[in-house]
Amino acid sequence: MTVASIDIGTNTVLLLIAKIVKNKHLIEPLYEEQRMPRLGKGLKKNGKISDEKIEMLLSILSDYKKKTESYNSEIILVTATNALRIANNSKEIIQMIKSNLNLSVDVITGDREAEFAYLGAISEINNIKTQLVIDIGGGSTELIYGNNDKIIYKKSFHIGSVSATEQxxxxxxxxxxxxxxxxxxxxxxxxxxxxxxxxxLVIGIAGTATTLACMIQGLSHFDREKVNGSLIFKTELDDLVSKISKIKPENILDKYGEILKGREDIITGGAIILSELLAIINSNSIGITSRGIRYGAIVSDLFY
Structure with a gap:
């Protein structure tokens, strides 16, 4: 069967369309896309998502729905995280999405977000006993520790690349x-x-981690095959933080290319969060995967 999974985050809105083999618990990506409306910009200060950002979100979801239809998706899962969790006008936005696009949005708790992040991250990993998954989002950071598919610890912390930068x-x-x-x-x-x-194993998922992997590898565009399974060493990360913390966002974009577009002003904040986390857990490296919440939503909904 073909399933679509949409992840509405604080910074990005991601689409996954995948072929599902339920009896083998396999998720085979057919199409992926991400856009960056930055729903969380100014959210802490204003308490609500602006009309401009709502229009952008509706336009993105409309495009995504058309894409899911072109793949004859049998199920469309729509998951929303921190931005719609904390916005005062989230109920109105969810109603607008339902009435305009007939899409039902599941606004998940921080704990549930952590669970989805973990399930997504380990969905193609075998024979690793224990892993710590780090998901640095725009408005929150999730940490999940588990043994194979059993979660032992999970917590959502109220700081991410956008909120760290703004504060x-x-x-x-x-x-x-x-x-x-x-x-x-x-x-x-x-x-x-x-x-x-x-x-x-320590695993990093989501845009901050995958973007940093691209920057360190010298990739100006996202390349799933080169990013998934790659390692970032803490020494490399700290060298990168030292460089990008000294230059303006527009110069970061010029230096590292298209992969930074829409993220050039918050990547330093995200990189500092990751650097500090690796120091706190005393890890000298982190493995990277692009599989995250949108994958975890499928695992949770269809495999368990």
Whole structure:
């Protein structure tokens, strides 16, 4: 059967259309797309998603629905995370999506988001006993520790690449003091996981991790085959943070190419979060996969 899964995030809206082999728990991607309406921009300050962003979201979902129909998708799953969780006008937006496009949106809790992230991340991994999955989104960061498909710990933390940038990195490029304050705050936020885990594998999913993998590999466009299964070493990441924290967003885009478009002003914040997390868990590397929440939604809905 063919299934579509849409992930409405704080920064991006992602589409996956996949062939599902239920008895083998296989998800074979047929088509993937991402767009970046930045629904969460100014959300913490204003408490609501702007009319302009709502129009962008409806347009994206309309295009995505047409694409799912072209693949004769039998099921369309639509999952929404932090932006629609915290926006004061989320109910109205969900109703608009239903009335205009006949799509039902499932706004999941932070814990559920963590679960989907984990299930997606491990959906093509075999023979690894324990893993810690790190999902740095726009408005939140999920950490999930498990043994094979059994989740032992999961938590959603209220900081992501967009919120970290808006709250701490006021100047772009950021001042050294701003970076120091962000790192100090991250140490407080993530203190509870210090020395808590000793995973066989640390896995990074979502746009921050995959974009950083592309930057380190010198890829100006996303290449699933080169990104999935690749490693980012902490030394490489810290070198990258040192470089991009000294230049303006437009220069980051010029230097690293199309892969940064729409993310050039928040990638430094996301990279600092990942760097700090690797330091806290005492890991010198992280494996990368593009499989995340949209994959986990399929696993949860169809395989369990």
């Amino acid at each position: 701490f990195l006021i100047h772009l490029p950021p001042l050294a003091e701003e970076i120091h304050l962000l790192r100090r705050e991250l140490g407080v936020i993530f203190n509870e996981i210090k020395s808590k885990f000793q995973p066989d």
